[in-house]
Amino acid sequence: QVQLQESGPGLVQPSGTLSLTCSVSGVSVETVDWWSWVRQSPGKGLEWIGEAHHSGLTNYIPSLKSRVTVSVDKSKNQVFLKLRSVTAADTAVYFCARDAGANPAYWGRGALVIVSS
């Protein structure tokens, strides 16, 4: 059974870097699939952030592209998210997901990250 588990600091200082890890079990990240990050601000809808393939290919939403990096570590079977220069607007639950077709399909439970001093 495929499981995804997000982890990382729950509190990040403004202007700092948000770093999250998605630990994948039950499947190798070296599949044909892409691995996405999605976030949801409190009381708001879902926002796709970006995705990575184990080959190193990535895609990002234009509005965040200058601040975000998504990567895959084959040796650790993990997926990473880094979001730089964060503000309070980046406070959200962050979900890791495995794509099916071309969009997120298999989800982790999510990790709440609060940006605050």
Added chain:
Amino acid sequence: QPVVTQEPSFSVSPGGTVTLTCGLSSGAVSRSNAPNWYQQTPGQAPRTLIHNTNIRSSGVPNRFSGSIVGNKAALTITGAQADDESDYYCALTVPGDFSVFGGGTKLTVL
């Protein structure tokens, strides 16, 4: 970036049929946008109902179906049940190879 549009809210009677839609500001939705549909209740991760337009995810009841209707993606719930009351989101892949979620539809079953 393109905007994905969904009805903000919808209501359906128990046992009734409802079709939620997912449109694209830049034009018609097609299978190439690989529409996915999700159900989400408060405090929970999204549950994927449909991927690639009409492929039902494992364990999803067959009262949920996906299609393209006109120039939009559509999620049809046939024989709605009380526990179908949730938020429903769609996601589309758009030119530039990134995904965009719709704003979500709050479905009420009453």
